Amino acid sequence: MSTVDLEAKIPNNVGLRDNKRLMMALEKWQPKFLDWWTKLGPTDFNQDQVYLRTAIGVGQGGWAHFDYVKMPDYRWGIFLADGPADRKIHFGDQLGEKAWQEVPGEFRNRLRRLIVTQGDTEPASVEQQRMLGHCCPSLYDLRSLFQVNVEEGRHLWAMVYLLQTYFGADGRDEAEAMLERHSGDQDNPRILQAFNYPVTNWLDFFCFTTFMDRDGKYQLASLAESSFDPLARTTQFMLAEEAYHLQTGENGVGRIIKRTGEILAAGKDPRAVGAIPLDIVQKYINFWFTGSMDLFGGEDSTNAAEAFAMGLKGRYRESDGIYKDPKALSASYSLEVPTEEGKIEKRDIPLRRAMNAVLLDAYIADCKRIVERWNRDLEKAGVQQRVYLPDHKFNRHQGVYAGYRFAPDGKLIDEATWTHEHTNWLPTQADRDYVQSCMVRVVEPGKFANYIAPPAQGVNDKPIDFEYVLFH
């Protein structure tokens, strides 16, 4: 692809035309990205026309331009949110100094690692979900899946832009490596283990987008505070898209719960009509919510303290001025810690070391709100059963609770109790088989699989029975 083509093909507000170095890097990288997309993305749907939103600018309306497009022709763009030219660092040790427009040498490797770890998750989720289109519950949902996929692709572009622009030859190598690692590849896996499991049914997908993508939102939000201005502005723009993914998940799980509620209210057995019983939905919530918490890193973390001190990662909405001490030096954080004697005790740790826990708390509060919303549909349907969020200590594999057994209510339990009870708390193979059996393909416009309620409205003011995907 020539330079001129490339410039036309990549919507951007980063002055791509005048940035020779970036242009040269992208000329090499872009064909590799397309090759990756056609081989490891939603391969079987690349010839179909999908009604997708494309970001072509950062202003009002610019980020939501809708049209039919074949996914490989999607215009993956590079955007930075607008920001003040003379932004000051608003937290950490360098509080009050000018935000960095270039990467400071002393933080270069750490910043690169942060960006690579974040960037690696973006193509990973596309790979995880690549076969899901074959059992879509509706054209509406199929479109949502592809929207999420292309935007995760764009998020990869955003991270690649940073690597190629600010991190020299190493950055270019890292950008290529992100296309070489593959989800679930035993020899070359994605960096974070949670991104190596296939997502093969839509309950998994909606839970994934509810919980894992919401973890992504909080990670992006902490990077959006960064003293490295290009990173902050890139991630701020990504957050706008991420919000859509969370909506997809939240609504998806909500519609499944709503449908099951309707069936229960009608006095029918969900299993008899191919819908998903609430106890199975609960197990999926338990599984994905706890897995997503593991992505926050240790609750007591020196890494997190350093990233804050250096000004690389801030707290959620740090720039809104909602925290009293922007240096976070005076306060401590009260962390629940399991003791050798089998008890839980509160331990005060310096606030900076608890930055992951602080971010996690904000995340959990957000998740609680969602579960309440789901329960409102059950209440409306007149069903007694409710879904809930398990305790943050339950089923953890990272952080201070890893290695201990907790019940979903947060009670410390012994191994025998866990062995006996865990099949009541987490999806069993039988549960997974049942959910898989519900995954019927529905592609008639306006029709939905029986386990999921239709959405409240269509996309971009289109009707629900709009033909969101035109098969070739």
Place this chain on the structure above:
Amino acid sequence: MTDFNRHPSSYHHWQLQIDGDIAHLRMNVDPAHPFRPGYELKLNSYDLGVDMELADAIQRLRFEHPEVKVVVLGSAQERAFCAGANIWMLAESSHPFKVNFCKYTNETRLSLEDASQHSGLKSICAVNAACAGGGYELALACDEIHLVDDNNSAVSLPEVPLLGVLPGTGGLTRLVDKRKVRRDRADVFCTMAEGVRGKKAVAWGLVDATWKKSQFAEKVTARARELAAALPTRAPRGVTLPPIHFRRDGDTYAWTHVRLQVEPAARRATLTVHGPVGEQPRDGAGYAAVGASAWALQCWRELDDALLQLRFDHEEVGLIVLQTRGDRQALLQVERDLAANRSHWLCNEILLQMARTLRRFDLMARSSYALVDADACCAGAFLELTLACDRIYALDSDRVQMAIGPLSQGLLPMSHGLSRLQNRFLARPEHAARLAAEMPTSTGAEIDEQGLCTYLLDPVDWDDDVRIALEERVSLSPDALTGMEASLRFGGVENCDSKIFGRLSAWQNWIFTRPNATGDEGALTRYGAPESAKFDWRRT
């Protein structure tokens, strides 16, 4: 007192599995079992307790499992090969403890290399995940390093950029001296916290091979088999190493052949070693039958333990007063038999153990004076121990004899490779060679003429002169003495080992006491603390 005895059946941190002629030694550090309370051993990070088990495992492979030709050092944890020495432990430890910890871990790694060079026990390091700092230094001590190529796992020495200290367990030295990594690449590597992975690690010589994750275990095992097939079998079975016990009565420690009497107020300790009593084995088969209770093994294991007790539990003892006791002829007979049977694996191992214990003695950061009086058994390896001292006070008497034995020809080398005679007579190498070849027994004035004592004291002066010498020594600055002794003890050439204990450790120990590392705002102090380090930017 510190109990240095460990046994595989009660390891907390390692798994030792013997599979024919290959041993798998897997690190699986239990975070909840630190050597001292106050920190957690996360991510296979180690402390003294972890290293004691490693040292034990290497000893057992040498003595109990001569059928093993190759040891594969790996990790039982999927996420970490080894994160190095535990930083919280280092930050909390006193300076003397840190220095002694590093010295001990250095000796453990040298023992692994010694086993490769002299016992035919080769080692492969299977780096299955992140390998940082002391983890990579452990890998460097192995003959080969195999790294998993998963686009993620790296080897690294992040001490300088992250902690403001050095990779002090031989890392810097082995990088350029052993693996011969180009100095500029080594410079880049040692300042890049995240390290180097995959093909670049191979190209730079940081590791020997990388394998895909799915093939890793298989390839490493295949390589271990290949190595083992090319090595001769040492022996089908070994001898059991029982724990080393002492009785403690106040300030006196009593082993079977070694006695340590600490005088805390005088800041000195008298170390008395006793020669063989009763019948000793005459050949390899005899040693294999008697096992670890043979004097030649038990005495030196006990001496090793005594030196460790001094290092870790008696920091204020500044002077070791060495006394030798026993029958010179019996001692020399044992040595002649061991030397004659060196081709037998166990005799070889016993000689290597003696040599290691002597090197441990050379490396004591304490002054050492040998007293050669009428009751002394100053012969052979005990003479070597005497020569290892900073000064030798001999009594001018016909009853005092110093006898050079067959091991002084180079079977008990110092860490820089010289025999103690060569090291003593750097100006007269022919004299050192003659003494080693002729193995004379010297008496009275001959001792002084041969240059084997510092002072030959008349019996009427003995008590006073010795007393004054001891009192004077302990009055001097302990720091200056440590530096002076370390400089004077090792004359002549340097090698990788001596650079580790000299250059690297000396710099590391200096850095450990500098504000930039351990001051209130130093990098080691502040590692993981809310605030970042602040440096005094002046270079020396």
